[in-house]
Amino acid sequence: MAELAVSTVLRSVGGLAVDETKFLSGVTLEVALLKDELMRLQAYLRDADIKWRSGNATVAVLVTQIRTTAYEAQNIIESADYIEKRNRLKKGVMGAISRYARLPSDLIMLHKVGVEIQRIRRKLGEIFASAENLKIDMDNAVVIEHGISQDYGLVEDDVVMVGFEGEHEEIVDKLVNNENMLSAVSIVAMGGAGKTTLAKEVYMSSRIKQHFDIVAWVTVSQSFKGIDLLKDIMNQITGRSYDSIDQMKEHDVGKNISDFLLGKRYLVVLDDVWEADTWDQLNRTVKAFPDAGNGARVLITTRKVDVANHVEMPTHVHYLKQLDEEKSWEVFRSKALPSYKRSVMPDVVEFEKLGRILARKCDGLPLALTVLGGYLSKNLNTQSWSDVLLGWPSSKNVDMMRGILARSYKDLPNHHLRSCFVYLAAFPEDFEIKVSYLIELWIAEGFIPHAPKHEQEEVARMYVAELAQRSLVHVTSRSLAHGWIEEIRVHDILRDWCIEDARNDGFLDVVDKTSGQIGVPSTGIKTSYRSSYQDFNAQNLQATPNLRALIGFRLPSISLAKLRFLRVFHIENSRLRNFSNVIGDCIHLRCLRLINCEDVTLPSSIGQLLYLQTIDMTGTHSQVPNSLWDIPSLRHVDLCDGFYPPRSLQQKEIQTFRLQDASHISQICNLNMVRFLGQMTQLRTLSLTTHSDELPAEMMSIFANMPRLVDIQLCKLSALGKLPGSHNFPQSLRSFSLFADAIEQDPMPVLENLQCLVVLKLVGYRG
Template sequence: MAESAVNAVLGNLSHLAVRESTFLCAVTLEVGLLRDELKRLQAYLKDADSKWRSGNVRVAVLVSQIRDVAYEAQNVIEAADYMEKRNRLKRGFMGAISRYARLPSDLVTLHSVGAKIQRVKRKLTDIFASAANLEIHLGDTSVVEDEFPTDFGHMHQNSDDDIFMVGFEDEHKEIVDKLVDNEEMLSAVSIVAMGGAGKTTLARKVYTSSRVKEHFNTVAWVTVSQTFKGIELLKDIMKQIIEDKDGCGEIDKMDEYQVGKKIHDLLLQKRYLVVLDDVWKPNTWEQLNRTVKAFPDATNGSRVLLTTQKEDVANHVQMPTHVHHLKKLDETRSWEIFSSISLPSYKRSVIDDVNEFEKLGRKLAEKCDGLPLALAILGGYLAKNLNIEAWSYVLLGWASIEDSKMMRDILARSYKDLSSHYLRSCFLYLAAFPEDFVISVSDLIDLWIAEGLIPHIPNHKPEEIARMYVTELAQRSLVQVVGRSKGHRWIQRIQLHDILREWCIEEARQDGFLDVNTEITGHASHLTHLYNSTSCF
């Protein structure tokens, strides 16, 4: 009886397996053809990409279409590959039973994959026709290799923040003096300025200064951002101030009252400094103290340091507050930052007409309106384009740019100048991280590779290419370096400025590369290690 049942199952399985094999062979053939089409697509993309970078506006739509169909084709190929690999694993009697059980759904999936391949091929036909109309000629259809990144031998010799502290030395001293003065009441210092003016950089230098480290018993830094959860910020603060780091896991289980009460008890006997970076809402301080007064006034000289773009936020904190309006850089200091990036000393020795570059550079630096971020990004772009024509072209085009669009134009120039569409995709990918999030470079590299954003280049590992990409983004000041290894000074942690993140989100959506949903978050910047090597991170 059992033998008859098995024979019946195997008979039906054999009949259906023929149908599955027929479909699978047909789909596998189509997948192979689709892979070949994608090679042609890569050739088109490289040609279209170069024309887009040279200013051919009509090509922008084609590039977007190419990306869309490439993503769709990749998904289809991955689905077919998965089925093929899974079927190879189904061996023996139990494997046969498993295949029989799944056969109806597998046949549906095969039909679906086949239909999707046909849809992709129709889209490819339309794209190739459009490319022909735009006179984008198909080159070599072999696998397109990306150029290996170059010019990574030099980085700023000083700390990554030092170069941006030019012109802020007096303000740095003023803020530190205010924090460590003899006033015993709990009070605040608020740094107020527009985006890109250097608030966070200045606050970070204050936070890590020797006078601050010696004066305060404990410190904590949290980045608040436009959306936040008070309880998450409190948990981050508590993880930084507790002495028993083994207890970090218990903090996540606490409710808001418990965390606030614990912070209060820990800080009651200590002179503390809490930094609230990037505050947007006037009631942020009240939100952090709503269930219990988490930050006590023990009349021992404790302080709160706050950075914000809004003066009403700075004045709303319910304690004595010194509001420090961060000044824009003057012409001399703007040139000092700009020249150190666009004309670094190691390049000056090989430039014949340095004086001509300096003449143009001073005019360009003046156009940046004293904003360190604009100076850094434009300087990074021009450092990669060391020819008089490029610098003159930027200066001549400035007359048509409104002041409000100045930063966007600088960003667009630097983005478009990135060496490949792979690198541009890697940059846009950063928009997927939360606002003000400190990104681990090792984790980012793993994500880039997993997402297929790192090209295959002979004799070079994907990790090596990815690390080169991080370095180029840092050289261009498109990312902020917030942590390096002690020995080799490799970049370990980076952060994306709010202005750059907003631009990336818009560009990524427009490109169809990714979409970003805003969620309420609360997280601490990984700056604690700069003050104390013992932390919960």
């Protein structure tokens, strides 16, 4: 992953320092020399990664030194570039002076930049000398990387339901039989055997939907909280919003569930249960799932037999069978040799011969079959397939899966995509990862390269599709409007592999209540540039001073260290005690995401974060300072109340604007909001949601100046006489959701002219 660090820094050096920033003109030669040396290193690192993974400890030390030095270079150059950007934004007399002359403080900083770059170049010189002493070729180590394929419409979202047909029917029969008592069916099998896939097919079957009045699905995992599972179930069965449930006590949630389910025939699925007392914990304060003698059921998936037998109700334990040889071949073939490829392959018989042997080696495990099939589908030559067969491990299951994953990882087309895949370890087990969130994190980290004729978001979506094609991620939902992948999950076996690889490389540390501390990598590499805290109960987060990403989930109450080099700050469902005191110093920050967090105040110093691209305050209530709108790099804005539009918008490049729970808009903001949003001419997504008041009908007039807009959601508008003419809507519009108090004139003569429109939700028409 050091190659990623160097390539990221090269973009900073080449783009920021040399091309745009006048401030660095005094050290241009030093910067150019640094750039040449980093480019030489980049070629070496392509080969060094292979040597490091083969166990060469000396190379590992060199790689670590290179990465550290590269990041130091980026930090010093960006710090200088930051001052230039800040000077451009200054107003008045001091602004004019700083733009056209050198302030004493600038000259001092410029001198420091030159000294620091010279120091970094000396360190690089020492690295080159070490490589020469070790007889490592720094100039000829080149590995050709292949590109991302373009057949994204052919991604399969699920493991093919092959071999489970009989078991599917057997489980459905058990769930819909005539027994009136509340009872359970438990599916038991090892990891990767297809438990969740089978349970999902059962859950979605028409017989289940027709038989049960209410169905709910929750994923339990190893680190679960009973109250969170109950709230999730309550949200599903009652349709109430999380905001109204969030403050309820466990007893009240359980009582509400019990009252709602009483007299109804229900099915509750508990997926991926690890602890035998899970059912007891869900019914600890009150019996949440009543037995009304009407045939209600519980479906459990687990790896442990004792979990299946512990539930205090009549239970049918279903041991999932491994796929037989023929069914294994069918699953493998669907991934490795899909029909659209088989039809044009002249030597398909030879591939099928090798493929049957490889499928047999996977011991009937669907996860192994699909991941290996995904890898081989990208390597359609018989030599590659033969090499896999020759290198097959003698031991089974764990070593087999590790070997397949290591080979699939190594085969990913470039170091950018490899980093993107391992980055998935930052999310908790069984977490539903929103692809839009993930893409913004990847871009903030510098993982997504600039490609000709493709924006970074497009490249990132190609990466997600590539991982899905290779069965390294599981697609859980797609966008109706765009067809692209919207949410993904990572199988826990793949996630465990990513965690280990990330720790060993010093790329990312995962800290949770199980590990209790930052893991010490087995290679002896101590420095980690990213930390993910998950369900970790600590008063203060201990982090290395050079941390570039801090990610956290369900942190009860924590104080933050001062992290001046932070690029990513992503925290969900947590309480932050001193956020406003530290965030203003994080001048390198690209992505600030605080979802459902407490005790958060956005300080006016937020305006000092001149590289900030994304701010997401979904579910987090805080007043929004006007200084936010002066940030020149801002692209994606998600806010939750506390927003009052300023008179003007300094920068006009915002692409996403979402405002949820926007109270008092019509009384306080009214036309100021219309005027403010109307300046966002590059907007692609606009979502305004208010529950108490109504948006002004004049909001419909702003779309004419937004030619790139593709998604609109307005909920809800005041009475609307009629829609503006179709020429006032962007012709690129794909999704339009409009909730109005009243729409008086037929909107279809306008909407029928929007040729790209795919999704339409219209509420309030009275004609």
